[in-house]
Amino acid sequence: xxxxxxxxxxxETADEGAPEVSPVSFKMFNRIVDWITNERLxxxxxxxxxxxxxxxxxxxDGMVHLQSLHTTTAVxxxxxxxxxxxxxxxxxxxxxRRESYFRHNDPTYxxxxxxxxxxxxxxxxxxxxxxxxxxxxAVLLGTWQSIILAEFxxxxxxxxxxxxxxx
Amino acid sequence: xxxxxxxxxxxETADEGAPEVSPVSFKMFNRIVDWITNERLxxxxxxxxxxxxxxxxxxxDGMVHLQSLHTTTAVxxxxxxxxxxxxxxxxxxxxxRRESYFRHNDPTYxxxxxxxxxxxxxxxxxxxxxxxxxxxxAVLLGTWQSIILAEFxxxxxxxxxxxxxxx
Amino acid sequence: xxxxxxxxxxxETADEGAPEVSPVSFKMFNRIVDWITNERLxxxxxxxxxxxxxxxxxxxDGMVHLQSLHTTTAVxxxxxxxxxxxxxxxxxxxxxRRESYFRHNDPTYxxxxxxxxxxxxxxxxxxxxxxxxxxxxAVLLGTWQSIILAEFxxxxxxxxxxxxxxx
Numbered sequence: 001x002x003x004x005x006x007x008x009x010x011x012e013t014a015d016e017g018a019p020e021v022s023p024v025s026f027k028m029f030n031r032i033v034d035w036i037t038n039e040r041l042x043x044x045x046x047x048x049x050x051x052x053x054x055x056x057x058x059x060x061d062g063m064v065h066l067q068s069l070h071t072t073t074a075v076x077x078x079x080x081x082x083x084x085x086x087x088x089x090x091x092x093x094x095x096x097r098r099e100s101y102f103r104h105n106d107p108t109y110x111x112x113x114x115x116x117x118x119x120x121x122x123x124x125x126x127x128x129x130x131x132x133x134x135x136x137x138a139v140l141l142g143t144w145q146s147i148i149l150a151e152f153x154x155x156x157x158x159x160x161x162x163x164x165x166x167x
Numbered sequence: 168x169x170x171x172x173x174x175x176x177x178x179e180t181a182d183e184g185a186p187e188v189s190p191v192s193f194k195m196f197n198r199i200v201d202w203i204t205n206e207r208l209x210x211x212x213x214x215x216x217x218x219x220x221x222x223x224x225x226x227x228d229g230m231v232h233l234q235s236l237h238t239t240t241a242v243x244x245x246x247x248x249x250x251x252x253x254x255x256x257x258x259x260x261x262x263x264r265r266e267s268y269f270r271h272n273d274p275t276y277x278x279x280x281x282x283x284x285x286x287x288x289x290x291x292x293x294x295x296x297x298x299x300x301x302x303x304x305a306v307l308l309g310t311w312q313s314i315i316l317a318e319f320x321x322x323x324x325x326x327x328x329x330x331x332x333x334x
Numbered sequence: 335x336x337x338x339x340x341x342x343x344x345x346e347t348a349d350e351g352a353p354e355v356s357p358v359s360f361k362m363f364n365r366i367v368d369w370i371t372n373e374r375l376x377x378x379x380x381x382x383x384x385x386x387x388x389x390x391x392x393x394x395d396g397m398v399h400l401q402s403l404h405t406t407t408a409v410x411x412x413x414x415x416x417x418x419x420x421x422x423x424x425x426x427x428x429x430x431r432r433e434s435y436f437r438h439n440d441p442t443y444x445x446x447x448x449x450x451x452x453x454x455x456x457x458x459x460x461x462x463x464x465x466x467x468x469x470x471x472a473v474l475l476g477t478w479q480s481i482i483l484a485e486f487x488x489x490x491x492x493x494x495x496x497x498x499x500x501x
Contacts, residue, residue, distance in 0.1 A: 026193035026360035028228060028334060034254045061362060062499070063399060065230060067300055069284070069309030069353055078458045079405045083437035083444035087451050088458065091430065096258065103250035110250035117254050124245045124255065124293075126458075128312070131298045131465045133401055133497050135364070142403030145462070160306055163230070163300050165333075166499075167362060176451055191361035195395060197469070232397060234467055236476030238413045263425065267369060268416035277417035284421050291412045291460075293421065295479070298465045330467050332396070332500075 029057035029164040037154035041089055041122075044149045045080050046160070051139055053162045060137050062166010067129040069161060072119035072153035074126030080146035092152075096121045119153035126150060134166055196224035196331040204321035208256055208289075211316045212247050213327070220329045227304050229333010234296040236328060239286035239320035242291030247313040261303075263288045282330055286320035293317060301333055363391035363498040371488035375423055375456075378483045379414050380494070385473055387496045394471050396500010401440075401463045403495060406453035406487035408460030414480035430455045453487035460484060468500055 031053050035044060054064055066075050078088060102117030103109040130147070133140040139147070151158060198220050202211060221231055233242050245255065269284030270276040297314070300307040306314070318325060365387050369378060388398055400409050412422065437443040438452030464481070467474040473481070485492060 026334070030228070030300075053464055061364070065298060065300060067307060069312065071244065071309065071311045072306075076458055077462050078403065081438065081444065081446070083440070083446075084451060084454055086443070087436045087438050087455065091455050095429075097260075102254045104248065104254050106250070109253070110248065112248070112250070112463060117251060120245060120251055121254065121258050124243055127294070127461070128244050129298060131399060131463060132426075133364075133495055135495075139465070140401060142405065144405045144494075145403065159309075161300055161302075167227070167360070193501070197395070197467075232465060232467060234474060236474075236479065238411065238476065238478045262429075269421045271415065271421050273417065276420070277415065279415070279417075284418060287412060287418055288421065288425050291410055293463070295411050296465060326476075328467055328469075330397070 001137070002007055004019070025167060026065045027057075027059050027165065027167065029059060031162045033160050033162060035149065035160075037151040037156055039151065040154050041093070042151040042154050043085050043088065043147050044151070046149045047139070047147045048145055050162065054134055054139055055137055057164035059134060059164045059166045062134045062164065063131055064139055065129065065131050065163045065165075066135050066147070068149065069159045070123075070156075071128070072116055072123045073158055074123050074128055074150040074152065075130045075160070076126050076148055077130070077145050078148055079144040080148070092122050092126075095125070104107060114153065116153045122150075122152045134164060138145050192334060194224075194226050194332065194334065196226060198329045199326050200329060201282055201325070202316065202325050204318040204323055204325060206318065207321050208260070209318040209321055210255065211318070212254050212313050214306070214308070214314045215312055217329060221301055221331055222304055224331035226301060226331045226333045229301045229331065230298055231301050231306055232296065232298050232330045232332075233314070234328045235316065236326045237290075237320045237323075238295070239283055239290045240325055241290050241295055241317040241319065242297045242327070243293050243315055243317070244297070244312050246311040247315070249276045251322055259289050259293075262292070281320060288317045289317075301331060335445055349451050358446050359501060361391075361393050361499065361501065365496045366494060368493050369483065371485040371493050373485065374488050375427070376485040376488050377406065377419050377422065378485070379480050380483045381473070381475070381481045384481055384496065386471055388468055388498055389471055393468060393498045393500045396467055396468045397499065398468050398473055398482070399463065399465050399497045399499070401495045402483065403493045404457075404490075405462070406450055406457050407492055408457050408462055408484040408486065409464045409494070410482055411464070411475075411479050412482055413478040414482070423425060426456050426460075429459070449479040450487045456484070456486045468498060477478070
């Protein structure tokens with residue numbers, strides 16, 4: 001198999017901006033941020049909003065943990081480009097088709113009146129929490145990485161709990 | 168594209184229960200918890216069990232990290248409703264069909280006697296670790312969010328390592 | 335439903351190697367590690383490399399956070415077995431077919447010349463960040479768990495930011 005035989009080149013970069021391993025004071029900062037959505041399946045670029053909270057926290061290096069408080073939403077990373085966002089929507093709509101039979105949507109089995117089994121499954125597959133590094137008072141992201149909050153059962157009001165921790 | 172043009176309303180809630188950004192004493196607490204499963208594909212609501220460990224840790228605000236120590240399991244969030252759990256099982260069984268051809272199940276390529284390639288792929292897609300916030304000595308969860316441990320190759324004994332950290 | 339009725343046996347193991355809940359000095363350590371990939375879809379076992387960084391950090395117990403800085407990659411856990419890796423590739427290639435129509439690959443909608451919508455969707459589904467526990471100066475992993483970096487749009491040079499935090 002090619003995987004095992006690959007001569008991989010590892011280049012380690014000393015990371016000058018990072019705090020070294022000496023003991024440091026641990027800090028924590030929490031905020032709840034809300035969004036009003038207006039489509040059933042909607043993708044929202046929350047990168048700037050998360051960075052504002054990180055800046056406000058006064059924490060320079062550490063982690064930011066994002067947790068959407070709703071099962072029919074998700075938080076994930078991708079490039080923020082209109083054409084690609086269209087593909088993301090199509091992919092999720094095809095992977096879990098709203099019109100398929102689901103017990104959660106069937107009054108014989110369920111008292112859920114929203115008929116949103118597809119929303120639940122999409123949220124479950126994509127995940128509702130995300131941990132990212134904080135470096136130099138900003139979320140560490142690659143050039144093409146944006147943080148996306150996905151609404152799968154809108155329009156609704158949605159809350160995300162943001163926790164910044166570190167030094 | 169509607170995504171870019173949306174007027175999103177951001178409401179930021181000052182979170183009174185949270186420790187502010189002053190330096191605080193960092194604490195850590197670790198426990199391994201085991202479950203005996205009795206079906207091949209089984210979903211277990213572990214929310215109460217995780218909350219017990221969080222309470223026992225004495226940590227009020229921070230993070231809890233859950234890590235199942237087995238490739239053929241997963242840990243994720245969804246609503247705990249019988250009808251929906253049935254849909255979750257059906258979705259995972261359809262997404263990765265046990266009876267498909269897999270090299271991992273083929274004695275020509277693999278010495279695995281469990282024929283559990285489907286279990287590996289389900290575990291990989293759903294993920295074996297989960298990070299959640301701890302607030303006021305409890306796991307922060309939305310109204311409908313439960314923590315679910317999924318067994319994909321039972322019956323077995325399964326271990327989850329739980330780490331609570333914070334202040 | 336069987337899920338709710340199951341008599342689950344919980345066995346809690348006091349974890350002797352773990353630091354107890356007394357306040358301890360918090361430490362952080364960051365490194366960027368690079369890999370040169372040489373296939374379009376390539377799976378790389380990065381477990382040993384991550385463990386080297388953890389050892390070098392001097393941190394005994396805590397967390398290691400891995401974040402690939404590229405949207406067309408992923409980081410996840412699975413068993414490192416040739417036959418299974420073949421199944422993983424086949425599964426991802428079938429779930430998101432490269433030759434499907436995507437707006438991201440269509441010059442009418444997109445200026446992306448790499449025609450890599452499939453790579454973006456694979457990266458999004460599998461996720462680009464992973465949080466794992468550190469115990470006794472090593473990444474905590476079950477017997478069959480390896481950390482896998484997936485290249486979905488190689489050959490390229492790829493960077494992962496590794497943050498070790500704890501005590």
